[in-house]
Amino acid sequence: MIIQDWLAQVSTYAGSIDDLFALIGVLVGFWFIVSEGVFFWLLYRFRAKDGVKAEYITGEEKHQKRWVSWPHYLVLICDIFIIYGAVTVWYDIKQDLPSPDATIRVIGQQWAWSFVQPGADGELGTADDIATVDELYVESGKLYHYQLEARDVMHDFSVPVFRLKQDAIPGRVITGWFEPTTPGSYDIQCAEICGIGHGVMAGTVIVQTPEEHKAWMMANTPQVRDSISIAANTAR
Amino acid sequence: MAVSVGSEPTAHEDHHHEQSFWSKYVFSTDHKVIAMQYMATGVVMGLIAGFFAYAFRMQLAFPGMDVPGFGIVTPADYVSLVTNHGSIMVFWVAMPVLLAAYGNYLIPLMCGCDDMVFPKINRLSYQVFLLSAIVLVASFFVPGGGFGGAWTAYPPLSAKAEYNLTPLGSSLWVLAVALEFVAFLLGGINFITTAMNSRAPGMKMYDIPVVIWMLLIASILFMLSVGPLIAAAIMLLFDQNLGTAFYDPNRGGDPVLWQHLFWFFGHPEVYVVLLPTIGLTADIISVFSRKKLFAYRTILYTAFGTGILSFFVWAHHQFISGIDPRMAHIFTVTTLLISIPIAEMMFVYIATLYGGSIRFTTPMLWALAFIGEFLIGGVTGIFLGASGADIYLHDTYFVLAHFHYTFFPITIIGFYGGITYWFPKMFGKMMNETLGKIHFWGTIIPFNFIFIPLFFLGMAGQHRRIYNFEHFPELATPGLQNIRVFATTALLIMLSFQLVFFYNFITSLRKGKKAGKNPWKANTLEWTTESPPPHGNWPPSELPSVYRPPYEYSHPDREEDYWPQNVPN
Ligand code: HEM
Numbered sequence: 179m180i181i182q183d184w185l186a187q188v189s190t191y192a193g194s195i196d197d198l199f200a201l202i203g204v205l206v207g208f209w210f211i212v213s214e215g216v217f218f219w220l221l222y223r224f225r226a227k228d229g230v231k232a233e234y235i236t237g238e239e240k241h242q243k244r245w246v247s248w249p250h251y252l253v254l255i256c257d258i259f260i261i262y263g264a265v266t267v268w269y270d271i272k273q274d275l276p277s278p279d280a281t282i283r284v285i286g287q288q289w290a291w292s293f294v295q296p297g298a299d300g301e302l303g304t305a306d307d308i309a310t311v312d313e314l315y316v317e318s319g320k321l322y323h324y325q326l327e328a329r330d331v332m333h334d335f336s337v338p339v340f341r342l343k344q345d346a347i348p349g350r351v352i353t354g355w356f357e358p359t360t361p362g363s364y365d366i367q368c369a370e371i372c373g374i375g376h377g378v379m380a381g382t383v384i385v386q387t388p389e390e391h392k393a394w395m396m397a398n399t400p401q402v403r404d405s406i407s408i409a410a411n412t413a414r
Numbered sequence: 415m416a417v418s419v420g421s422e423p424t425a426h427e428d429h430h431h432e433q434s435f436w437s438k439y440v441f442s443t444d445h446k447v448i449a450m451q452y453m454a455t456g457v458v459m460g461l462i463a464g465f466f467a468y469a470f471r472m473q474l475a476f477p478g479m480d481v482p483g484f485g486i487v488t489p490a491d492y493v494s495l496v497t498n499h500g501s502i503m504v505f506w507v508a509m510p511v512l513l514a515a516y517g518n519y520l521i522p523l524m525c526g527c528d529d530m531v532f533p534k535i536n537r538l539s540y541q542v543f544l545l546s547a548i549v550l551v552a553s554f555f556v557p558g559g560g561f562g563g564a565w566t567a568y569p570p571l572s573a574k575a576e577y578n579l580t581p582l583g584s585s586l587w588v589l590a591v592a593l594e595f596v597a598f599l600l601g602g603i604n605f606i607t608t609a610m611n612s613r614a615p616g617m618k619m620y621d622i623p624v625v626i627w628m629l630l631i632a633s634i635l636f637m638l639s640v641g642p643l644i645a646a647a648i649m650l651l652f653d654q655n656l657g658t659a660f661y662d663p664n665r666g667g668d669p670v671l672w673q674h675l676f677w678f679f680g681h682p683e684v685y686v687v688l689l690p691t692i693g694l695t696a697d698i699i700s701v702f703s704r705k706k707l708f709a710y711r712t713i714l715y716t717a718f719g720t721g722i723l724s725f726f727v728w729a730h731h732q733f734i735s736g737i738d739p740r741m742a743h744i745f746t747v748t749t750l751l752i753s754i755p756i757a758e759m760m761f762v763y764i765a766t767l768y769g770g771s772i773r774f775t776t777p778m779l780w781a782l783a784f785i786g787e788f789l790i791g792g793v794t795g796i797f798l799g800a801s802g803a804d805i806y807l808h809d810t811y812f813v814l815a816h817f818h819y820t821f822f823p824i825t826i827i828g829f830y831g832g833i834t835y836w837f838p839k840m841f842g843k844m845m846n847e848t849l850g851k852i853h854f855w856g857t858i859i860p861f862n863f864i865f866i867p868l869f870f871l872g873m874a875g876q877h878r879r880i881y882n883f884e885h886f887p888e889l890a891t892p893g894l895q896n897i898r899v900f901a902t903t904a905l906l907i908m909l910s911f912q913l914v915f916f917y918n919f920i921t922s923l924r925k926g927k928k929a930g931k932n933p934w935k936a937n938t939l940e941w942t943t944e945s946p947p948p949h950g951n952w953p954p955s956e957l958p959s960v961y962r963p964p965y966e967y968s969h970p971d972r973e974e975d976y977w978p979q980n981v982p983n
C-alpha cells in the first residue's frame with residue numbers, strides 16, 4: 179500500500195514524497211474506513227422489517243446536525259495536516275532549488291531524449307560538453323540542476339525512481355533539481371502525450387559511483403574520445 | 415403552471431391532433447421525447463466508447479494481439495482510441511445522459527409544468543448535439559484517422575498536423591466539441607428558465623426536489639465555465655487551419671494558455687456531471703429508505719459551495735506544467751477545501767439512512783453503490799490535490815484509477831440508477847428485479863476489479879496513454895503484466911453483463927408488469943400523472959399544485975408512510 183513497496187527510492191527527495199503519500203493514506207484511509215463502516219452498518223441495522231416504520235428526522239435541528247458537522251470539522255483538521263505536508267514537500271522539491279554540483283540540459287523532442295552535460299571544465303556550452311541520446315549518466319551523491327526544454331510539442335521528463343516529474347514546454351527552459359542516491363539503471367518515461375511515438379519515448383538514467391562516472395567522463399569527453407579513437411585507428 | 419413565452423401556445427395547440435411519426439418522434443418539441451433522443455444517442459455513443467476501452471485494454475493486456483472485432487492496435491490507433499474514449503464518455507455520454515436526458519425528462523415533470531419554457535430551442539439543442547456526434551464519429555474515418563492528442567488536446571500537439579499526423583481528425587474533433595457546447599448552452603437556457611419560472615403553484619424554493627436543484631446548479635456551472643473554452647477552441651481551430659499562432663511559442667503564442675482555459679472549464683465540468691447523479695441519488699435513497707432527507711438545506715448549501723469553489727481549483731491539473739511554483743500552494747489549499755462540502759454531502763446521505771426502513775430494490779442498490787464507490791474516488795483525489803504527492807502521481811494510472819472512481823459512478827452508476835428508478839414512469843412498465851440485480855452485481859464487482867489494480871500500477875510508476883510497456887524495463891515485469899491481464903479480464907466480464915441490462919430493458923418494455931402512476935410510493939410530482947405521461951404531462955385542468963416539501967416520508971401524523979407533494983392534507 180505504500181509507494182516504496184512498488185518502486186525503489188533513488189533520489190534524496192523520493193522518501194519525502196513517499197512519506198507524504200503514506201501520511202495522506204493514513205488520514206484519508208481512516209475516514210474511508212469509518213464512512214464505509216458506518217454506511218454498511220446502517221444498511222444492515224435499518225433494513226426494512228415488517229411492521230417497523232421509518233423514523234421522521236429532519237436533520238435541520240442542532241443536535242441532529244452535529245452528526246455531520248463534527249465529522250466535517252475533523253475533516254478540516256485533517257486537511258490542514260495534509261496541506262502542511264504537501265506545501266513543505268512541494269517547497270523543497272519545486273520551489274527552493276539547492277545550489278548544484280553540476281547543471282545538465284535535458285531536451286525532449288518527438289520521440290527521443292537528448293542530454294548535454296559539462297565536461298571536465300564543469301561549464302555548459304563549451305567544447306568539451308558531452309551529449310548523449312536516450313541515456314543519461316549521472317553520479318550518485320551529486321546534486322544536479324536540469325534545464326528542461328522541448329523542441330516541438332510538450333513532453334514530460336519523468337524518472338519514477340527519483341519521484342521526479344516536470345513538463346517540458348516548447349519555448350521555455352524550466353530548471354529543477356535532483357540528487358541520485360543508489361547506482362543502477364532506471365527508466366525515464368515521457369509523461370505527457372506527445373504524438374503517436376509517445377509510448378516509445380523511453381530513456382534510461384544510469385546512476386554511477388563517483389569512480390565509474392569519472393571513467394565515463396574521461397572516455398566520453400569529446401577531445402579525449404577523439405584521441406582514443408585516433409589511437410585505436412593507428413593501432414589497427 | 416407554465417408561463418406563456420413566445421412559441422409556447424402553438425407548441426401545445428397541436429397535442430390534440432394526430433401526429434405523424436416524424437413530428438412525434440423525430441422533430442418533436444415534447445421534452446420527454448427530446449429526453450429519450452438524448453438518452454438513446456448517449457447510450458449508442460457509450461457503446462462506442464466502451465468498445466474503444468475494450469480494444470485498448472486488450473492491447474495492454476496482450477500487446478500486439480489481433481483484437482477480435484478490432485484488429486491490431488497500432489500506436490496511432492492506441493492514442494486515438496484513448497482520446498476518443500475519454501472525449502466521448504465525458505461529452506457524449508455523461509453530458510447528454512445525465513444532464514440533458516434526465517434534465518429534460520425530470521425538470522418539467524418534477525416542477526409540475528407541461529413542457530420546457532422554450533420547446534423549439536430545446537429541439538434545436540438536440541439537433542445540434544446530434545450533429546456534433548455525427549461530426550465526431552465521422553472523424554474516425556477521414557484520411558489520417560481520428561484525433562490522438564488526448565481528450566485534453568494540449569497544443570502544440572493538437573495545433574499542428576505535422577505533430578499529430580491527423581490533419582482532418584484533429585479539426586473535426588475540435589469542431590465536434592465546440593458544437594456540443596453550443597447544444598448544451600441552448601439546453602441550459604431552458605433548464606434554468608423552466609425551473610425558475612414554471613413551477614407548480616405553491617412550489618417554493620425549498621420544495622424543489624434535490625435532483626432538480628442539482629440539474630439547475632450544473633447548468634449554471636456549465637454556462638459560466640464554458641465561455642473561455644469555446645474561445646480557446648476557436649483559437650485552436652484557427653491555429654490548425656488558418657496558420658495563426660495563439661499557441662505557437664515560436665511565433666509569440668503560449669501553449670500553456672490552452673491548459674488554463676481548458677481546466678478553467680474542465681474542473682467545473684466534473685461537477686456539471688457529478689451534480690445530476692448526486693441529485694438523483696438523494697431522491698432514490700429517500701424513497702427507498704422511506705426517510706426524509708437529512709438536512710435538505712445543507713445539501714443545497716454544500717452544492718452551492720462546491721460550485722463556487724470549483725472555479726478556483728483548475729490549476730491542480732497543472733502543478734507540474736511549469737506554472738510558477740508558488741501558485742501550487744494556493745491551488746492545493748482550494749482543492750483540499752473543496753473536499754469539505756463534498757465530504758459533508760456524503761455524510762448527509764449516510765445520515766439519511768439512519769432510522770430508515772431500507773428496501774434494496776435495483777434502483778436503491780445503484781444509488782447506494784454510488785455512495786460507496788464515489789467515496790473511493792473522493793478520498794483518492796486528496797492524494798492528487800496535495801501538490802507534493804502529485805509530483806509523483808501526476809499522469810500515472812493512479813490518476814486514471816482515481817478519476818474512473820468518480821466518472822464511472824457518476825456516469826454509469828448514475829445512468830443505471832436513474833433509468834431503473836424512472837423506467838416505470840417513462841414506459842409504464844416495471845423492470846424485472848431479478849435481472850436487475852444480476853446486472854447490478856455483474857457490473858459493480860468487476861468494476862472494482864478493473865480499477866483497484868490500476869491504482870497499484872500507478873504507484874509502480876506506470877504512466878497514461880502508452881500503448882505498450884515493453885520499452886520500459888521497470889514496467890515490463892511479469893508481475894505488473896499479470897495485473898494488466900487481471901484488469902482486462904474483469905472488463906470483459908463487466909462488458910458481458912451489460913447484455914443482461916439490454917435484455918431486461920427490451921423484455922420489460924414489451925412484457926413488463928404494468929406500473930401504474932406511482933409504483934414506488936414516491937412523493938414528487940412526476941408520480942402523480944399517468945405512466946407514461948401524456949403530451950402536456952397532465953390534462954390541462956389537472957396540473958398539480960404543491961403543498962409541502964418533497965421528502966415527507968414516514969411522517970408521524972400520517973397513516974401512510976408517504977405524503978405526496980400535491981395532496982392538500
Ligand atoms: C467501461 C469502463 C471503462 C474502462 C475499462 C475504462 C478504461 C480506461 C483506460 C484504461 C484509460 C486510459 C488508457 C491510457 O491512458 O492508456 C481510460 C481513459 C479515460 N477514460 Fe475510461 N474507462 C471506462 C469508462 C469511462 C467512463 C465512464 C468515463 C467518463 C465518463 C471515462 C473517461 C475517461 C477519460 C476522460 C480518459 C482519459 C483519456 C485521455 O487520456 O485522453 N472512462 N479509460
Ligand SMILES: [Cu+2]
Pocket residue numbers: 286287289332333334368369370371372376379
Ligand atoms: Cu514525449
Ligand SMILES: [Cu+2]
Pocket residue numbers: 680681684727728730731
Ligand atoms: Cu480538477
